[in-house]
Amino acid sequence: MTNNPEYAIEVIDIQKSFGSVAALRGVSLFAKPGEVTAIVGDNGAGKSTLIKCIAGVYTADAGEIHIAGKKVHFTTPEESREFGIETVYQTLGLIEDLTIWQNLFLNREKMKGIGPFKILNKKAMRLESAQMLKNLDVYIPSIKGRVRGLSGGQRQAVAICRAAGWGSKVVIMDEPTAALGVRETAKVEDLISRMKEQGLAILLISHNFDQVLRLADQVWVMRQGNVMAGMRAKDTSGDELVALITGASAGKK
Amino acid sequence: MKLSPKSSTSSAQAGEVETSTLNKVRLATKDPFFWSNWIVVIAFILVVLVFGALKPHSFLTMYNLNNILVASSIPAIIVVGQTFAVATAGIDLSISSIMTFGAVVYGIAFTNGSSWWVAGIAGTIAGTLCGFLNGLIIAKRKISDFIVTLGMLSVAAGFALVISNGVPRQIVSNSLSNLAIGGFGRIPYLMVIAFVITVAAHFFLFNTRFGTHILATGGDPDAARSMGVNIDLVKIVVYSISGTLAGFAAMLTISRIGAAEPAANTSLLLNSVAAVVLGGVSLFGGRGTIFGPFVAILLLQALTNGLTVVGVAAYYQYVSIGLVVILSAALVRTK
Numbered sequence: 001m002t003n004n005p006e007y008a009i010e011v012i013d014i015q016k017s018f019g020s021v022a023a024l025r026g027v028s029l030f031a032k033p034g035e036v037t038a039i040v041g042d043n044g045a046g047k048s049t050l051i052k053c054i055a056g057v058y059t060a061d062a063g064e065i066h067i068a069g070k071k072v073h074f075t076t077p078e079e080s081r082e083f084g085i086e087t088v089y090q091t092l093g094l095i096e097d098l099t100i101w102q103n104l105f106l107n108r109e110k111m112k113g114i115g116p117f118k119i120l121n122k123k124a125m126r127l128e129s130a131q132m133l134k135n136l137d138v139y140i141p142s143i144k145g146r147v148r149g150l151s152g153g154q155r156q157a158v159a160i161c162r163a164a165g166w167g168s169k170v171v172i173m174d175e176p177t178a179a180l181g182v183r184e185t186a187k188v189e190d191l192i193s194r195m196k197e198q199g200l201a202i203l204l205i206s207h208n209f210d211q212v213l214r215l216a217d218q219v220w221v222m223r224q225g226n227v228m229a230g231m232r233a234k235d236t237s238g239d240e241l242v243a244l245i246t247g248a249s250a251g252k253k
Numbered sequence: 254m255k256l257s258p259k260s261s262t263s264s265a266q267a268g269e270v271e272t273s274t275l276n277k278v279r280l281a282t283k284d285p286f287f288w289s290n291w292i293v294v295i296a297f298i299l300v301v302l303v304f305g306a307l308k309p310h311s312f313l314t315m316y317n318l319n320n321i322l323v324a325s326s327i328p329a330i331i332v333v334g335q336t337f338a339v340a341t342a343g344i345d346l347s348i349s350s351i352m353t354f355g356a357v358v359y360g361i362a363f364t365n366g367s368s369w370w371v372a373g374i375a376g377t378i379a380g381t382l383c384g385f386l387n388g389l390i391i392a393k394r395k396i397s398d399f400i401v402t403l404g405m406l407s408v409a410a411g412f413a414l415v416i417s418n419g420v421p422r423q424i425v426s427n428s429l430s431n432l433a434i435g436g437f438g439r440i441p442y443l444m445v446i447a448f449v450i451t452v453a454a455h456f457f458l459f460n461t462r463f464g465t466h467i468l469a470t471g472g473d474p475d476a477a478r479s480m481g482v483n484i485d486l487v488k489i490v491v492y493s494i495s496g497t498l499a500g501f502a503a504m505l506t507i508s509r510i511g512a513a514e515p516a517a518n519t520s521l522l523l524n525s526v527a528a529v530v531l532g533g534v535s536l537f538g539g540r541g542t543i544f545g546p547f548v549a550i551l552l553l554q555a556l557t558n559g560l561t562v563v564g565v566a567a568y569y570q571y572v573s574i575g576l577v578v579i580l581s582a583a584l585v586r587t588k
Contacts, residue, residue: 078481093479095472097539098465106469106480109462119460 005069008033008201009054009085009170014063016049023049025225026063031170031201031218036192038204038212038233041222042245047205050222051172054203055087056080067169086163087172090179094159096148100140101129103147104162132165133158136194153184157191164195171195172203177211189215209238221245290533292584293545296577297552304559312562319441323433325554326443327509328524330502332532332546333454334384334495335525340458341471341491342538343398347387347405348499349522353515354409355380355503360422360513369426369504377500383409384496388489402492410517417515424507433508443505447547450498455543467491472539520571524553527578553577 010030016023024046031037041047052058056077074080094103105125111118129143138157163171177185206212216233221244228244243249304312338345359376390401436442458464469477470487532545560570
């Protein structure tokens with residue numbers, strides 16, 4: 001078994017079926033730290049099922065997941081999070097009526113006091129929230145503001161900062177710019193580049209080939225529950241990706 | 254004329270401070286939360302001023318204000334539970350029935366020889382159990398809060414009739430009636446109890462991890478779940494709290510009327526929902542205060558009391574309270 005400690009995450013021969021439908025038919029791929037690894041494929045190719053297996057939402061029927069060369073096993077999103085895997089879904093998972101700092105610390109609240117008399121340490125959470133945003137050069141007018149008042153791009157940035165800010169090693173992003181305008185997309189792409197510089201492994205799902213070629217270091221192409229090809233982004237082109245995704249080109253691993 | 258550099262910088266600083274406070278006020282008034290939080294306070298002051306001006310010698314007396322405080326205290330305790338339920342985007346329609354059930358349990362315990370406070374614990378626990386059942390069914394069976402608590406409304410009221418045979422029991426206890434009559438100086442004990450519970454609830458909602466999870470569950474249950482918040486537990490705890498407070502309030506009601514009655518006090522349910530809306534708690538969950546509904550209860554009681562003092566027939570008071578609720582909800586929505 002290959003379990004290269006250089007890979008932030010490596011999945012080996014992951015299989016997952018829903019009833020008689022095989023969503024993943026033995027998927028193997030890896031992502032290195034400090035790189036953006038893109039997963040592309042048509043709807044129904046298995047991308048979402050794959051990231052949900054990695055995020056612990058689904059448990060794979062067969063196959064292995066290795067983190068930094070160590071085999072891991074988890075059955076819930078919380079367990080996956082404990083291994084340093086964070087996911088930013090398209091729905092973002094932010095609570096609109098809570099403030100930005102409350103969202104950043106949701107279910108990881110900092111407490112003070114002893115025993116059963118623990119209360120929220122709001123000051124520490126506010127300070128640390130400001131730092132989390134600053135680390136990734138995200139500018140938000142006030143962390144005391146509610147998420148409801150933020151633009152789509154700002155929300156995306158908050159969700160990404162939350163995913164990146166917990167000593168995480170792997171950040172999975174599902175179509176992070178699908179709902180954004182041109183300028184906001186550029187900002188989120190900058191943000192992704194900065195996370196890469198900080199040594200995070202980023203798994204990016206995107207339908208936007210320009211974006212994939214611009215941001216990604218490594219590209220995996222999925223089709224019908226299989227990985228069709230994996231290559232360095234600089235060695236491929238949009239046309240080749242389209243050919244692989246549609247099945248016009250058979251591809252090679 | 255020349256300004257010394259020192260004075261010019263200090264005036265510049267003063268100017269900055271001024272604009273920033275001004276900005277803060279401007280930002281606050283633009284925030285819809287500001288209006289939904291403060292509208293009830295403004296309305297309360299208006300009601301007191303209007304009735305005070307109309308009947309200064311009967312409305313604004315210590316005796317009458319004391320009446321308003323005593324009448325507010327039990328609804329103020331009930332509304333805390335309702336606020337928690339609504340904050341999770343739910344509603345507790347069963348609280349008045351649970352209170353009746355708690356009262357009947359109290360009556361049975363007391364007439365079987367329990368002391369007033371032991372009976373109080375029994376009634377409170379009965380309330381907790383009903384609330385716990387509400388929460389358990391809502392969380393585990395994924396049935397809407399509305400349906401489950403509507404069912405419990407009937408079940409608890411029915412059981413109250415069954416175990417009491419429909420007969421009220423007289424409760425004679427000096428300690429208990431002293432609870433309703435006495436007070437710290439001018440502040441009635443009942444109001445002190447209600448206020449302590451309100452403060453504790455505020456602290457719980459805004460200064461504990463679980464409180465944040467209550468708001469998160471109400472704001473967006475899917476997002477909360479995806480962050481690992483145990484939303485089932487939130488529901489169970491919230492309805493247990495609501496039931497507990499209803500069971501506890503049962504004892505305070507008995508202290509006022511001197512009997513454990515198996516009849517449900519439905520206006521209490523209406524008032525609790527009304528106060529939650531008036532108090533600026535979003536019926537869609539995730540947002541609200543504890544003190545808003547508290548002031549709203551004071552407002553509703555002052556309104557009822559004022560209308561009585563002015564001489565409006567009791568039938569019109571129902572109409573007026575209903576109108577106030579609809580009006581305030583309309584105001585909050587058009588923010």
